Amino acid sequence: MTTSLQHSASEIEEREPPFAPAIVEGWLLALSKAVRAHQLYLPNNPVYQRAIDAVRAAFQTLWAETDEVTLAITESELKWEGRVVASETTKSESLAWLLYKDGLRELTLIRGFEGDEFDRLLALLQRVKRAAPDEDDLLTLLWEQDFVNMRYQFVEFAPEGIGEIVTGDSYGVERQVDVQATEAAAEAEAPQAAGIVSMTEFDSTVYFLDEHEIEFVRNALHDEYQEHLSHNVLCVLFDLFERQTDEGVRDEIIESLELLMLHFLAAGDYRAVAFLVRESRQVSERATDIEQRHREGMLRVPDRLGSPEVLGQLLQTIADATTPPEPAELDALFEVLGGAAMETVLRWIVHLPNGVLRTALERASTRLSASNVSELVRLIGLADREVALEAARRAGELRSPGAVAALGRLLGLKDTTMRLVGAQALAAIASPGALQHLERAVEDPDREVRIVAVRVLGAKGHRAALPKLEAQVRGTELKDADLTEKMAYYEAYGALAGERAVSQLDATLNGKGLFGRRDDAETRACAAMALGRIGSAAALDALRKAAQDKEMIVRNAVQKAMRGAAA
Numbered sequence: 001m002t003t004s005l006q007h008s009a010s011e012i013e014e015r016e017p018p019f020a021p022a023i024v025e026g027w028l029l030a031l032s033k034a035v036r037a038h039q040l041y042l043p044n045n046p047v048y049q050r051a052i053d054a055v056r057a058a059f060q061t062l063w064a065e066t067d068e069v070t071l072a073i074t075e076s077e078l079k080w081e082g083r084v085v086a087s088e089t090t091k092s093e094s095l096a097w098l099l100y101k102d103g104l105r106e107l108t109l110i111r112g113f114e115g116d117e118f119d120r121l122l123a124l125l126q127r128v129k130r131a132a133p134d135e136d137d138l139l140t141l142l143w144e145q146d147f148v149n150m151r152y153q154f155v156e157f158a159p160e161g162i163g164e165i166v167t168g169d170s171y172g173v174e175r176q177v178d179v180q181a182t183e184a185a186a187e188a189e190a191p192q193a194a195g196i197v198s199m200t201e202f203d204s205t206v207y208f209l210d211e212h213e214i215e216f217v218r219n220a221l222h223d224e225y226q227e228h229l230s231h232n233v234l235c236v237l238f239d240l241f242e243r244q245t246d247e248g249v250r251d252e253i254i255e256s257l258e259l260l261m262l263h264f265l266a267a268g269d270y271r272a273v274a275f276l277v278r279e280s281r282q283v284s285e286r287a288t289d290i291e292q293r294h295r296e297g298m299l300r301v302p303d304r305l306g307s308p309e310v311l312g313q314l315l316q317t318i319a320d321a322t323t324p325p326e327p328a329e330l331d332a333l334f335e336v337l338g339g340a341a342m343e344t345v346l347r348w349i350v351h352l353p354n355g356v357l358r359t360a361l362e363r364a365s366t367r368l369s370a371s372n373v374s375e376l377v378r379l380i381g382l383a384d385r386e387v388a389l390e391a392a393r394r395a396g397e398l399r400s401p402g403a404v405a406a407l408g409r410l411l412g413l414k415d416t417t418m419r420l421v422g423a424q425a426l427a428a429i430a431s432p433g434a435l436q437h438l439e440r441a442v443e444d445p446d447r448e449v450r451i452v453a454v455r456v457l458g459a460k461g462h463r464a465a466l467p468k469l470e471a472q473v474r475g476t477e478l479k480d481a482d483l484t485e486k487m488a489y490y491e492a493y494g495a496l497a498g499e500r501a502v503s504q505l506d507a508t509l510n511g512k513g514l515f516g517r518r519d520d521a522e523t524r525a526c527a528a529m530a531l532g533r534i535g536s537a538a539a540l541d542a543l544r545k546a547a548q549d550k551e552m553i554v555r556n557a558v559q560k561a562m563r564g565a566a567a
Contacts, residue, residue: 017081019065027058027069028078028086032095038122039129059114068110073099098125102138106153113149120145230264230272238279241298242287250290254297261301265314270325270333277302277336306341315348315357324356334364339372343379346390369394373402380406389421396425404429408437416446423449427456435462442468447481451488458492466496474504478523486526494530499538505531506542509554524549525557532561540565 030051037051062069072079078086078096088094099107124145128138136144139154209217234257241253257276264272284290284298304310318325337345345365352358369376369391379391380403392410395403403425410422423441426434441453442465457465472478473493478486494501508527512518519527528546531539543565546558 017083021080021083021085023062023065024069024080024085027055027062028095030055030058032086032088032093035095035122035125036093039126055118056114059118063111063114068108070106070108072106073104075100095125098128099138102128103154104138104152105155108151110149110151113147117145117147117149120147121150230260230269231275234260234272234276234279238283241283245289247291247294250294251297254294254301257298257301258304261305265310265317268321268325270329273305274332274336277305302336302338303340305336306338306344308344311337311341311344312348315344315361318357319352327356327360330357330360331363334360335367337364337368339368339375342368342372342375343382343387346379346387346394347384349390350386365390365394366397369400370398373400376400377403377406381409385415385418389418392418392421392425396421396428399429401429401431401433404431404433404437407434411437411441411444411449416449419444419446419449420452423452427452430456430460435460436464438462439465439468442472447485451485454488454492458488458495461495463496466493469493469496470501483522483526486522487529490526490530491533494533498534499536502531502534502536502538502542505534505539506545509542510545521551521553524551525553528554528557528561532564535565 034051034055037045037048041048043049069080071085072082073096076087076089076094076096077084086096088096124138124141127141131137142150142152237253237256237260241250244250257280261273261276264270264276280298280301284295287294287298305314318330334345342365345361345368349358349361349365352361376391376395379387380395382388382391388410392403392407395407407422407425407429410418411426413419413422419441423438423444426438435457438453438457439462441449442457444450444453454469457469469489469492472489478489481489490505494505497504505527508519509524509531518524524546528543531543540562543558543562546554547562549555549558
């Protein structure tokens with residue numbers, strides 16, 4: 001016979017379990033999955049078969065330790081030896097609730113149950129979950145099956161007014177318990193402690209809360225538990241700072257705020273830090289009758305967060321954390337950083353791998369760059385190469401006209417990467433001033449820099465660059481260039497020169513030199529693409545003359561150019 005339900009929980013928990021609870025937990029997990037699979041899939045489904053095989057294997061692991069297992073059943077938990085081995089908050093998915101709601105309070109499974117009896121139990125559980133209110137409950141169905149390797153104990157309430165609870169087990173033994181007498185005896189034995197209120201002193205209400213009132217209480221409790229205690233504390237301090245004009249009080253409040261910020265940072269309460277910084281700035285402007293030293297002291301609180309020492313240490317702590325903060329918390333923290341923090345932020349972005357922190361810092365750097373252009377310009381000219389590169393990239397992403405002069409200075413450096421990033425940022429901005437700086441890059445020593453400059457000059461129609469492009473096309477510098485660079489120069493030349501370039505490009509595409517020799521196929525293909533960019537009648541005539549050229553690359557370029565001109 002199984003252990004009586006009358007054992008206290010404390011007595012059970014004091015005993016050492018006969019074997020590891022993890023074995024029972026794994027078996028119950030497999031059992032729950034099998035119950036769900038039985039409800040969702042047909043027996044020939046592979047998912048169903050895997051779930052059944054898994055629970056049978058879990059049974060074998062369990063039987064290797066014991067011959068029977070007894071589970072205590074509550075509304076949301078299954079307990080073994082006083083320890084919770086299965087818990088599910090969602091009742092629709094809870095095996096414990098499925099057993100508990102029909103009166104089962106203890107379940108014992110014996111070796112041999114994993115065979116036919118297990119299959120029958122799965123069918124019963126599925127039938128109970130889908131049963132209508134007037135159909136048989138689980139206790140009735142279990143009694144009809146007469147399981148050999150399963151025992152259970154149950155309770156059921158007697159008819160209203162009798163005041164008894166009928167309890168029983170799988171052998172059909174029933175016991176009548178006088179609930180009212182038991183409660184009265186327990187109250188008589190336990191002396192009433194002073195100051196303790198007994199519920200028996202009050203009459204129960206004849207009314208219940210309606211749905212609207214229940215929802216109101218639920219929302220009020222939710223709001224109360226969601227309330228940020230640190231925010232309330234800070235609000236009290238800020239209110240005192242504004243209302244109390246005493247110098248000593250304000251000095252003490254500023255000191256408390258500085259200490260609280262360090263405390264919040266150490267605790268990882270970044271929302272509280274963001275709130276503190278934001279309110280400190282607003283209070284310093286809003287407070288009346290405030291001395292300059294108090295205003296500066298209040299502003300010193302947020303300034304400390306943006307200092308390289310404090311911010312660097314904070315970012316290191318976040319980067320080393322096993323569990324990173326939520327992105328919303330990081331965004332709230334970085335949103336209050338001032339322009340002084342930009343250098344530290346950009347320096348950290350370079351060294352951080354992709355992740356939550358880097359993503360949040362990139363968003364913060366974009367915001368800081370947009371609102372602190374003067375600081376961005378300073379960082380572009382910084383001796384720290386990594387920070388300067390990141391600052392130049394941000395200027396290009398934001399298309400900031402204020403950074404054009406600083407980016408133009410990068411084109412005069414010896415560092416190829418700096419020149420390339422500067423050219424890319426200027427190309428993204430593409431203002432008249434940026435295009436003027438890019439004119440110099442047409443003759444840059446680096447191929448990538450030249451291509452970036454030539455493409456944007458042609459695309460934007462910057463005719464001031466035409467003399468340099470024409471010199472390159474007519475000269476011999478492009479002879480050794482690859483196809484990509486040649487194409488960039490020729491297309492830009494065609495876009496800027498227009499009709500006046502047709503004769504030159506026609507000669508390159510169709511003309512013959514001394515001894516009937518022509519230019520190489522790549523150069524002629526580039527000339528065809530340039531003619532397509534011009535798209536005039538004369539340009540199309542020149543293209544038609546080369547439509548049957550023996551070089552495939554030339555024919556393809558001619559066809560593509562004519563399609564582009566027609567479009």
